Amino acid sequence: MSEKIARLVEEVAGAWSSVTPPNQPAVLLASQMEATISGFTAERGRMRFEEEPSSFEAALQATKEGTA
């Protein structure tokens, strides 16, 4: 699976951005994207259709010191 991910990263980075693997640690780190993909898979279903765009800045204000 890790090798498959590394090959996928190489194909996508090459096709979309013309960026090639610069060194061996890059390939290793690319193969570790498997954990990130698993992380996103675990979050599936929690990203809902949004009627209005959410705002991180609004959340900072809504949760700021003194709002408790």
Add this chain to the structure above:
Amino acid sequence: MNVATEITTLCDLTLTEAAEAVAKGDVTSVELTEAALAAFENREARINSVIWLDREAALETAAALDALQKSGAELGPLHGVPLAHKDMYYQAGKLSTCGSKIRADFRPDYSATVMDRLHAAGSLTLGGLNMAEFAQNPTGHNVHYGDCHNPWGYEYCTGGSSSGSGAAVGAHCVTAALGSDTGGSIRLPAAICGVTGIKPTQTRVSRYGVMPLSFSCDNVGPLARTARDCARIMSVIAGHDPMDPTSSAEPVPDYEAMLTGDIRGLKIGVPDSYFLDDASPEIGAAYDTALEVLKARGAEIVAVALPEMAAIATYGSVVSRCEGSTIHAQWMRERPEDYAVHLSGRMYAGYAIPATHYLEALARRGAILRTFAAEVFGACDLLATPTLRWRTPTLAETSMEVGGDSAVETFMNVSINTRPMNYLGLPTISIPCGFDDNGMPIGLQLSGRPFGEGKVLKAADAFQLDTDWHARKSPVALMM
């Protein structure tokens, strides 16, 4: 007092002590500047914290500041204090290498708002400090300007990316320095070099004229000896900047005036998961002892459950990587060999992360912050965590240039306890709270609600009233 003793004494002043001594006429800015330059000259071989110094300009500015002090003019809160900063804060016409080969000769034609504010407050700038290339590693490695070395142990990491800032403050060459923090880059070198550093709330400090890494997660903040020193700098640099439309209009309190030492009734949250998982024993012990110190001052220690940590870890790892990869794309295509191995290696995968996933990470950020704030800060005022979960690694153990797979893993793990606060945008300070089995400093993180820097600084200051970890001198700081 001989010259060496006098220089050492001046270098041991904290920022607030130095500013007050200048204001009273007990010491001149020229004397402080000469002492700082002498300290760099004598200690630099042990820490490699500097990329460039401008001695002549610094002494000229110091003399002008002394003349102003003698004239009876109203003085700023940093008047006459020499500082040096991570080499990514633009000053018109001056070098700003960003720790890179690519920008080795870069001289911007405009200045950062934070630099203008620091200078308007009376400080002077000695030069640019060593840093991770383009602010993108948590260890202090730099293949272009040489690795930064820890003032507590030459072979150990300084932490990064504000490596020179941590080392120069920890070696008592300067009283304070600006760093930047996208995933822990202020707090890690602060913790590992035995100093104090605060990452402000996202949008609290202007980023105009500051080398970008990740627009969503970059923060500007100080490293200094004490929370009080950090408070003084924060009062100078925080606040809306018309040149940075992302900066917050939230009013800036007088942070220093909030340092009363009274934390009675303050609820300190102890997390039930993540931050202490598999921690080194002495890290856990130092953390427990630190909690007892806060408790003895009247704080209440409460257990808190942390929501959404898996999402925070996943999303947080994607946002800064995608944004960093995006702004470096042209150089990654044209001159990848001019980047360090760890940097190009880290950015590379960013070109294969789907935009829909990057946007999911951003889209859910606000809702996750709301959940986290409601559940965590509904139960406590501040969350306390170790800055690093494991003892400080050596430079060799984390070198991707020469190390193997384990170096990659160790390298990535350094920032595991700091990155979540960047995704959440929370103000977080790191303060010294002990030493590990190798004699390297340990840091305690205190995080608060957005724009709660005052409360964070107040608790940190109260802790430092009852401990002396921040006042211990590193072996390099003892040199002269």
